[in-house]
Amino acid sequence: MAVRGKTRQFPTAYKLKAIKRVERGEGVLPVARDLGIARKLLHDWIKAWKAHGPEGLNRKRGPKPGPRKLKPVATYDDKRSALAPANARIAELERLVGRQQMDIDFFRQALRALERPVVQGKPASASSKSSRP
Known part of the structure; x- marks a missing residue:
C-alpha cells in the first residue's frame, strides 16, 4: 500500500482560477491534468464553491462542530x-x-x-x- 505524503494546500485564488476555467467550458480532466491535481479534487472544489461560495474553498476537512444535520427521511407514496x-x-x-x-x-x-x-x-x-x- 502506498504511503500518503503531505497534502498540498492551494490558495483560494488558484482554486478559483481552476473553477472558472471549467465554467468557461474546459473539461475537468484537461484542467486537472494541466494543474497537476486529481480530477476528484477539482470536482470537490467546484462542489464546495457551489455550496458555500469562496468560504467553502478553505474549509477544514472532517466533521464540522455543532449539531449534526440529519438527512430527511425519504417519503414514499x-x-x-x-x-x-x-x-x-x-x-x-x-x-x-x-x-x-x-x-x-x-x-x-x-x-x-x-x-x-x-x-x-x-x-x-x-x-x-x-x-x-
Missing part, C-alpha cells in the same frame, strides 16, 4: 410506505432461516461424525469390525 416495513421483515426472516439452516447443517454433520466408529484414530467400516471379545 402509500403503497411503498406499506411495503417498506413488510420487505424489511421479509429480509429479516430470510436471514433467520439462513442462520437456522446453517445450524442444522452443522449439527447434522457433527452427528454423522459421532455415529461413525473410530478405531485407533481411523474410521472403521461395518465390514471390518473385529470379533474380539
